[in-house]
């Protein structure tokens with residue numbers, strides 16, 4: 486109580502510790518530093534609330550604090566990291582906006598899945614509640630989505646995501662092309678996530694993100710549970726067989 490420990494504080498001087506207890510001054514010193522290190526690790530991890538940061542980003546943040554002693558390593562912060570932020574903060578999260586704008590989501594790779602065609606696999610662990618990526622495509626009205634759906638080949642209609650936004654407006658993210666107009670150099674491969682109703686480890690959630698150009702509806706794909714490296718990512722498409730177009734389609738996988 487006499488020497489409260491804080492993230493930015495300095496360990497009490499020897500004289501101050503001895504004044505409190507000459508017998509326990511060394512213990513007090515060691516305990517104070519140990520607890521501060523733990524608190525600093527949690528504090529630094531909390532600066533990256535929705536997505537696992539790289540060690541380089543963490544190291545840069547730590548360097549900016551001007552801490553002279555008891556500095557936690559970036560590796561320890563990354564190892565202890567878990568999503569900590571409130572989902573309500575996502576619309577204003579600079580880190581998420583940056584990833585949506587740049588489309589440089591890391592930790593994912595396209596793989597061939599037996600009997601499913603292509604799919605998306607993890608190249609690192611994702612923590613429950615972490616933002617994995619966005620579902621990228623052209624945002625169109627529900628009516629426009631239906632028109633594209635009716636005039637696109639049967640294989641490609643599987644890449645269209647129909648939803649209702651917070652204002653109750655029905656919209657569609659059309660990802661039937663493998664590039665979006667704003668990032669012609671990047672494949673929108675998150676559209677390749679396959680379906681599972683029972684083993685889904687991803688949950689799509691709609692957010693209205695605040696960009697400088699104005700607010701925009703963005704579908705974020707979030708980790709529904711802890712998912713190790715090398716796992717296939719799947720979400721529940723929440724569709725019924727009759728919503729697919731065309732007679733004679735093999736929809737046995739839609740269970």
Ligand SMILES: C[S@@+](CC[C@H](N)C(=O)[O-])C[C@H]1O[C@@H](n2cnc3c(N)ncnc32)[C@H](O)[C@@H]1O
Nearest residue numbers: 600601602603604643644676677678679680738
């Ligand atoms: C959005 S795409 C997913 C990527 C697709 N596998 C590909 O190679 O382009 C949806 C299509 O993938 C296939 N698919 C999705 N989930 C599946 C599953 N659990 N089992 C088998 N096929 C699946 C179906 O053909 C579906 O129409």
